[in-house]
Amino acid sequence: MSERFNKNIEQMKASASMVIMAKAKRIKAQDPEIIDLAGGEPDFDTPARICEELFRQVKAGYTHYTVGPGLPELREKIAQKLNTENGCSYHPDGVIVTPGGKYSIYMAVRTLVNPGDEVMYLNPGWVSYPSIVEAAGAVPVDVNLRYEENYLIREELLEEKYSEKTKLLIINYPNNPTGRVLTPKEAEVIRRFLLRHKDVLLLSDEMYERILYDDNCNVSPASMPEIADRVITVNGFSKSVAMTGWRIGYMATTPEIGAMAGKLFQHTISCVSGFIQKSAIVALDCQQEIEEMRKIYEQRRNLFVNGLNQIPGVHCTMPEGAFYAWTDFDIPGMDSNQVCEFILEQAKVVGVPGISYGEQQGSRMRFSFATSTDQLAKAVENISAAMAKIKCEKKEG
Ligand SMILES: Cc1ncc(COP(=O)(O)O)c(C=O)c1O
Structure with a gap:
């Protein structure tokens, strides 16, 4: 009997970014305080012309x-x-x-x-x-x-x-x-x-x-x-x-x-x-519309990445292009999936775990900064509070 499905397609994993984007939309519908930094898309409207x-x-x-x-x-x-x-x-x-x-x-x-x-x-x-x-x-x-x-x-x-x-x-x-x-x-x-x-x-x-x-x-x-x-x-x-x-x-x-x-x-x-x-x-x-959007991404990048880098235990190399902040968390014992869960639960921020991009080691996450500065500032505040909490818990433990 022939196989039911094409083997190459059957073994294919679902697109991690699409799964997380869908999950972020779902949980945001239940909890409006969730900050969705998972998606890889501009928040701007297509230029009018x-x-x-x-x-x-x-x-x-x-x-x-x-x-x-x-x-x-x-x-x-x-x-x-x-x-x-x-x-x-x-x-x-x-x-x-x-x-x-x-x-x-x-x-x-x-x-x-x-x-x-x-x-x-x-x-x-x-x-x-x-x-x-x-x-x-x-x-x-x-x-x-x-x-x-x-x-x-x-x-x-x-x-x-x-x-x-x-x-x-x-x-x-x-x-x-x-x-x-x-x-x-x-x-x-x-x-x-x-x-x-x-x-x-x-x-x-x-x-x-x-x-x-x-x-x-x-x-x-x-x-x-x-x-x-x-x-x-x-x-x-x-x-x-x-x-x-x-x-x-x-x-x-x-x-x-x-x-x-x-x-x-x-x-x-x-x-x-x-x-x-x-x-x-x-x-x-x-060209002009593209440049206007680029300038805004740059302001957001500066605000978000500088904010993240103020948080003890968090490091993000300044992105040179695109609109993603690839962020390293120094939380011993947690892999990138666990960090992602932790940041979601404690900071209400959705990002994508490093493992989705093939990063086997370390506890890194990708956050998109293609969103408003208010949301980005709030995300930094929440991540900072979550990291402070984990440090206190560690000390007490
Ligand atoms: C690196 C990279 N290449 C290609 C694509 C595909 O872009 P599109 O099919 O929307 O043109 C994406 C979209 O996320 C991407 O991040």
Whole structure:
């Protein structure tokens, strides 16, 4: 008798971030004092002119199928953005517009790997990479970066996990959950790794590329000429333009890989809604709105992270990009799941445990600071009180 379900899907774990987001919504409905810092989404509304474009298009009847991999003017504009802003040299034929960046990652992995191939990814890292790799029947191989080294990518760490079966390396900067950006030195480590291993491709997830603080810059690996044709860049509109619910993102690659991925796209998605693509064209011009949101994230980051760092036993390295505070709790005997439960029960703050991002050791949590300063200030106050309590209990005990 055949198996009831596809084995790869059956063994897949639920998305930890989605489970926690749902839980946070549930408990907040019962207790309004709960502060939800679990979700990975901007609290801003989508800029008005993007929404207006959508209304205009729908009213004008632009509601039919569009040409598969994306409207030519959008693909052109994306290629132009990547080439002028990020220093890449993509051809519009290698750009595919997908329902969210997540589907771009799935499609790239599905197009490139065969069962048994290995895909390396960095930990701590976004929750969906290993599951997407498993869904394609390939083997996820984690490269564990070290907290003590500020998660620096080192050549030895990559080499330790490389094998003849390695097909793809996935990286994500600015990083979810650590908020780190890729330094030029690390980009060089990646470049050398690819030059040593000519069959390996690189998927660079740059979803938070526009959310950068201080003088930090985003390095797009596809800007490095010697490896450019082996880099698939994934990006989107969800985070930088507050368009999570619109479900639109893109991948950029060579026309050859694009054509191959395009076949899977035709048979599974057909096209992203035309009116959403038209709105995305406007979104690519929303520099000012993006900058306004970024500045507000920066103020929130300063308030929240400085606040956390005032609390004895709590440490958070200042995020360089994205909107997450990756926070270390010095509570001996508690793993990240237990810290998360403790912070929820005692401080009424919901975050995501480090283990969800593959961080096996330590007691770290990810908090999103894409919420109001009032909520963030209250969260700091509550966490401070919870930590003071645990210290007192320890002394008394
Ligand atoms: C690192 C990273 N990549 C990709 C995505 C997917 O973004 P979307 O599918 O909304 O474009 C997310 C969303 O949380 C993310 O954090």
